[in-house]
Amino acid sequence: xxxxxxxxxxxxxxxxxxxxxxxxxxxxxxxxxxxxxxxxxxxxxxxxxxxxxxxxxxxxxxxxxxxxxxxxxxxxxxxxxxxxxxxxxxxxxxxxxxxxxxxxxxxxxxxxxxxxxxxxxxxxxxxxxxxxxxxxxxxxxxxxxxxxxxxxxxxxxxxxxxxxxxxxxxxxxxxxxxxxxxxxxxxxxxxxxxxxxxxxxxxxxxxxxxxxxxxxxxxxxxxxxxxxxxxxxxxxxxxxxxxxxxxxxxxxxxxxxxxxxxxxxxxxxxxxx
Amino acid sequence: xxxxxxxxxxxxxxxxxxxxxxxxxxxxxxxxxxxxxxxxxxxxxxxxxxxxxxxxxxxxxxxxxxxxxxxxxxxxxxxxxxxxxxxxxxxxxxxxxxxxxxxxxxxxxxxxxxxxxxxxxxxxxxxxxxxxxxxxxxxxxxxxxxxxxxxxxxxxxxxxxxxxxxxxxxxxxxxxxxxxxxxxxxxxxxxxxxxxxxxxxxxxxxxxxxxxxxxxxxxxxxxxxxxxxxxxxxxxxxxxxxxxxxxxxxxxxxxxxxxxxxxxxxxxxxxxx
Numbered sequence: 001x002x003x004x005x006x007x008x009x010x011x012x013x014x015x016x017x018x019x020x021x022x023x024x025x026x027x028x029x030x031x032x033x034x035x036x037x038x039x040x041x042x043x044x045x046x047x048x049x050x051x052x053x054x055x056x057x058x059x060x061x062x063x064x065x066x067x068x069x070x071x072x073x074x075x076x077x078x079x080x081x082x083x084x085x086x087x088x089x090x091x092x093x094x095x096x097x098x099x100x101x102x103x104x105x106x107x108x109x110x111x112x113x114x115x116x117x118x119x120x121x122x123x124x125x126x127x128x129x130x131x132x133x134x135x136x137x138x139x140x141x142x143x144x145x146x147x148x149x150x151x152x153x154x155x156x157x158x159x160x161x162x163x164x165x166x167x168x169x170x171x172x173x174x175x176x177x178x179x180x181x182x183x184x185x186x187x188x189x190x191x192x193x194x195x196x197x198x199x200x201x202x203x204x205x206x207x208x209x210x211x212x213x214x215x216x217x218x219x220x221x222x223x224x225x226x227x228x229x230x231x232x233x234x235x236x237x238x239x240x241x242x243x244x245x246x247x248x249x250x251x252x253x254x255x256x257x258x259x260x261x262x263x264x265x266x267x268x269x270x271x272x273x
Numbered sequence: 274x275x276x277x278x279x280x281x282x283x284x285x286x287x288x289x290x291x292x293x294x295x296x297x298x299x300x301x302x303x304x305x306x307x308x309x310x311x312x313x314x315x316x317x318x319x320x321x322x323x324x325x326x327x328x329x330x331x332x333x334x335x336x337x338x339x340x341x342x343x344x345x346x347x348x349x350x351x352x353x354x355x356x357x358x359x360x361x362x363x364x365x366x367x368x369x370x371x372x373x374x375x376x377x378x379x380x381x382x383x384x385x386x387x388x389x390x391x392x393x394x395x396x397x398x399x400x401x402x403x404x405x406x407x408x409x410x411x412x413x414x415x416x417x418x419x420x421x422x423x424x425x426x427x428x429x430x431x432x433x434x435x436x437x438x439x440x441x442x443x444x445x446x447x448x449x450x451x452x453x454x455x456x457x458x459x460x461x462x463x464x465x466x467x468x469x470x471x472x473x474x475x476x477x478x479x480x481x482x483x484x485x486x487x488x489x490x491x492x493x494x495x496x497x498x499x500x501x502x503x504x505x506x507x508x509x510x511x512x513x514x515x516x517x518x519x520x521x522x523x524x525x526x527x528x529x530x531x532x533x534x535x536x537x538x539x540x541x542x543x544x545x546x
Contacts, residue, residue: 041314041326044426049434051313051518120522154319162442165435245324249393 001067004232007032007240009068010058011059014042015188015250016150017074018241018257022096023218024072025239025260028225032237034066042245042271044077045119052121056082060089060273062242069230070259072217073097076186080125093224100220101183101213102131108209109181112139115174115208117196118185120145128185142177143185146170153188154253159195167199168194175203175225183211189215191257241265244273274340277505280305281494284332288523289460290347291514291530294369295343296491296534298512301498304427305510307339313543314425317350317390325394329355331546333362335515342503345490346370349391349459349531352397366497369370371461373493374486375404375454380482381482382454383413388447388481390469393418401458415450416458416505420442426461427526432468440465440472448476456484463487464529514538517546 010017014037019168021035036059037045045050056078063071071094073079073086081098105114116128123143124188132141149170152163174182182200184190190212200208225231243250246267255261281297283290287310294308311317317325329351336344344367346352346359352369353388360367378387387399396416405414422443426438447455455473457463463485473481498504516523519540528534 042319046520046522047518049312128299147428148421148424148430151421155420157421160346162435163439165438169435240431245320247319247321248375 006067006069007238008040008070008072009036009063009066010035010072010074010180011036012075012080012187013038013044013055013077015039015253015257017173018254019187020072020074021188021239022219022258023214024221027218027222030180030232030234030237032232033239034063034068035239035241036062036268037241037243037250037251039247040153041182044075044120045121045147045150047077047225049081052077053085056081056086056272057089060086062268062273068092070095070115070224071222074187074188074217076122079236080122080127085137093216093228095220095224097187097217098127098185098212100216102128104216104221105183105211106132107183108211109139111180112136113177113179113181114139114141115177115179115182115184116141116143116145116150116185117146117170117189121145122185125177128183131216142174144174145169149192150186150188153191154204156256157168158191163192163195164199167195168203169206171196171200171203174200179208181209181211239263240243242268244270245267248249259270276342277341278305279342280307280511281308281343282309282336283310283347284336285348285352286311286317286328286350288526288530290461291458291527292516293347293439293490294512295347295531296487297494300491300495303504303505303507303510306512307336307341308512308514309541310514310516310523312520314521316392317348317418318394318423320394322354324352325350325354326358328514329359329508330356331543333359333361335541335546337363342477343368343445343463343494343497345494347460347490349395353395353400364471366501368490368497369469370403370460370486370490371400371458372439372483373489374458375401375408377457377489378454378484379405379408379412381484382412384451384453385409386450386452386454387412387414388450388452388455388463389414389416390419390422390443390455391416392423393420393456401456410473413448415452417443417447422465423459425463426464429529432465436465436468437472440468441476444469444473444476447473452481453486454482457486460487474479515541515542517543
């Protein structure tokens with residue numbers, strides 16, 4: 001098989017990575033994609049590095065066995081905790097979810113004051129801070145965990161009084177930091193982007209640039225495929241989603257994230273990863 | 274070893290079962306307890322029956338290997354999905370988290386109109402409805418999922434505007450049901466009991482009896498030990514907590530649930546379950 005016709009591999013701890021797949025499918029409609037959501041062991045954000053690393057290596061092994069040409073780590077926790085190990089274990093390009101968003105934020109930030117919101121694990125690892133200070137040592141980064149955003153999205157409460165109140169509570173500590181750019185450091189957050197934009201504008205009384213990591217990743221994947229001459233020629237393509245646990249809830253949420261009504265989804269046992 | 278000196282075994286998907294341990298330690302201070310929290314695979318509430326059953330059997334096998342004299346399934350999802358299989362696989366008494374609360378609610382309900390709040394999985398299984406209608410066929414049960422309560426407790430937001438607003442949103446649909454009793458059908462919910470009591474009283478303008486399942490379980494364990502002559506004689510005892518993933522977050526939350534500052538906690542690999 002022509003290397004270019006091989007699928008892209010994407011994995012996440014759950015359904016969140018579908019926001020990345022949605023952007024990939026819209027930017028690179030000819031590419032085939034294989035997705036793995038480790039829903040039997042979601043979430044990763046509260047787990048230790050050792051455990052997350054083990055799960056990430058298992059997911060990568062599964063996607064390798066499917067003959068992928070590029071790997072997207074569509075999970076912030078796994079990107080923070082397992083990026084280097086995954087890079088070392090793969091003979092094809094690996095794109096994580098942190099670097100594209102960080103680079104994009106550095107490019108658009110006017111005054112070099114960047115806020116990052118994500119899970120406890122992501123913020124605690126300070127991956128964004130470390131990476132941005134390498135890219136531009138004069139930039140200041142302020143990371144702030146918003147752990148209730150993921151369950152809010154999964155409950156479907158993405159507008160109205162409750163998410164607004166929670167967003168206010170989480171974003172208020174960022175106001176005195178005078179940020180000009182805010183990175184959504186979790187693949188669930190794009191669904192809350194309108195309310196985050198509204199609240200941060202209200203609180204700061206300024207326009208804050210919101211960086212949607214999923215968009216940044218899709219652009220980075222396209223650039224990498226072009227640079228390596230791996231862009232698929234037109235023709236048949238497919239999207240296959242595998243999950244380690246298949247629930248009705250996942251199917252419903254999957255449609256919301258993917259903005260598609262029909263897609264192939266199969267269960268794969270954690271033993272076979 | 275005298276059968277009576279063996280420890281009680283308690284398992285849950287995560288830290289929630291500590292609310293049961295807290296009640297057990299206060300009601301039965303002489304007993305030894307071994308706890309297993311399957312934190313590497315928490316939560317169970319969004320997973321399929323097949324997966325939850327597998328995890329519950331693995332946890333039970335581990336506790337059996339520790340020589341327990343009684344098993345408490347301190348997880349509502351596992352109680353709903355795996356109770357019968359666990360009963361069949363154990364040669365000692367097994368107490369689940371659903372039956373004691375259901376029995377207690379039936380005993381205290383004045384007009385036989387009982388509300389139950391829990392995770393999606395618990396409410397969908399309708400375990401409380403089925404059990405209560407067996408205990409008293411004339412009783413009406415109204416189950417309502419409150420999935421954001423668990424992350425709220427884990428975030429430590431158990432009082433103030435946000436939990437109050439969320440509780441109002443979740444409990445309002447129960448008002449027209451004219452319930453007189455409300456079962457907290459999740460081991461995380463006892464920490465929200467004050468706010469739930471406040472909101473349901475405000476909404477219904479009546480006193481609603483709140484059934485804390487953890488309290489009901491502890492009473493049932495005591496009654497069972499007495500009936501089977503398994504009460505431990507005074508003397509040395511211990512409390513050991515095992516988790517499949519050990520994070521700083523778990524240690525902090527554990528103290529809140531347990532209302533104790535110091536306790537022994539060890540990691541056990543999921544491979545050895």
